[in-house]
Amino acid sequence: MSAMTMLAVGDIVGAEAAAWLAQRLPILRDQYEIDWVMVNAENCSVTGSSPIDGFGMTTEVVDMLLTAGVDAITGGNHSWDGPDVDKVLAYPQVVRPINVSEARGQGLVTLDGAGRTLTVINMLSPTAALPGMRAPQPKPLWPSWTELAASTSLPGAIVVDLHGESPWEKASFATALDGRVSAVLGTHTHDASLRGHILPAGTGYIADLGMTGRLGFSGGGFDPAYFAAQLRGDNPHKLPAYRLATGRMTLGALLLRLDASGHTKAITRVS
Numbered sequence: 075m076s077a078m079t080m081l082a083v084g085d086i087v088g089a090e091a092a093a094w095l096a097q098r099l100p101i102l103r104d105q106y107e108i109d110w111v112m113v114n115a116e117n118c119s120v121t122g123s124s125p126i127d128g129f130g131m132t133t134e135v136v137d138m139l140l141t142a143g144v145d146a147i148t149g150g151n152h153s154w155d156g157p158d159v160d161k162v163l164a165y166p167q168v169v170r171p172i173n174v175s176e177a178r179g180q181g182l183v184t185l186d187g188a189g190r191t192l193t194v195i196n197m198l199s200p201t202a203a204l205p206g207m208r209a210p211q212p213k214p215l216w217p218s219w220t221e222l223a224a225s226t227s228l229p230g231a232i233v234v235d236l237h238g239e240s241p242w243e244k245a246s247f248a249t250a251l252d253g254r255v256s257a258v259l260g261t262h263t264h265d266a267s268l269r270g271h272i273l274p275a276g277t278g279y280i281a282d283l284g285m286t287g288r289l290g291f292s293g294g295g296f297d298p299a300y301f302a303a304q305l306r307g308d309n310p311h312k313l314p315a316y317r318l319a320t321g322r323m324t325l326g327a328l329l330l331r332l333d334a335s336g337h338t339k340a341i342t343r344v345s
C-alpha cells in the first residue's frame with residue numbers, strides 16, 4: 075500500500091454549506107494533494123420541522139458532493155431522516171452506521187485507486203441515538219466492532235467515523251483500537267475539537283471533526299433558540315422556528331497523512 079492523504083470533513087449542515095464545500099473542494103484537493111475525501115453529511119439537507127426527523131440527506135445534495143469529488147459520505151443518527159432515505163442509502167458511496175439492524179445501504183465502503191486502499195466505516199454510539207428518532211437503536215460499540223473484524227474483510231487503511239456525544243467514549247474506543255485502524259474520527263457534536271492526537275501504536279484520533287456550515291452564535295450550524303426553548307420546557311406547540319444559523323461559514327475538517335503501513339503520521343486541522 076502507498077502512503078496517502080485524506081481530508082475528513084465533519085457534519086455538513088444544510089445544502090448551502092454543501093455547495094460552499096463543493097466549490098472549494100477542487101482547490102483543497104490540489105493545495106494539500108489529497109487522495110481521498112470523506113465527509114459526514116447527515117445534516118446536509120434540512121427536510122423536516124424538528125430535530126427528530128429533519129436532518130437527513132437528499133439525492134440532490136449527495137449528487138452535488140459526489141460531483142465535486144467527495145469519495146465517501148458518512149452519516150449517523152440522521153441517516154434515516156428525510157424523504158429520500160431509500161435512494162440515498164442505495165448509493166455505493168453513502169455509508170450509514172454499521173452497528174444497526176438495517177437491510178438497506180452499507181456500513182462501510184472500500185475506496186481503491188493508484189495503490190491506495192481505504193476502508194471507511196461508520197459507527198453510531200448509543201449516546202447519539204435519542205428516543206423518537208427514526209434511527210434504529212445501535213448495538214454496543216465494542217461487540218459490534220469485534221463481530222465486524224472477525225467476519226468481514228477490511229482492506230487497506232481503515233478509518234472509523236464514530237458518531238457519538240461523548241469525547242471519553244470516543245477516546246476509549248480509539249485507544250482500544252490503537253494500531254488496528256488508521257484513525258478514529260469523532261462526529262455528531264458539531265463542536266470542533268482543537269487537537270488531533272496520534273496514539274502510541276499509530277492510530278489518529280480526534281474527539282470531533284466539527285461542523286461545516288454557518289457559525290451563528292453557538293457554533294452548531296442551527297439557530298439554538300429552538301433547543302433552548304425545548305430545554306426550558308416551553309410549550310412544544312409554540313417552539314421557535316427550527317432553522318439554520320446565520321453568520322460566516324466554517325469548515326470542520328482534518329487532514330490526515332498515513333504512511334505505507336497505514337499509521338497516521340500527521341493529523342492537522344484545515345479551516
Ligand SMILES: [Fe+2]
Pocket residue numbers: 085116117150262263264
Ligand atoms: Fe450532525
Ligand SMILES: [Fe+2]
Pocket residue numbers: 116150151152202237261262263
Ligand atoms: Fe448526529
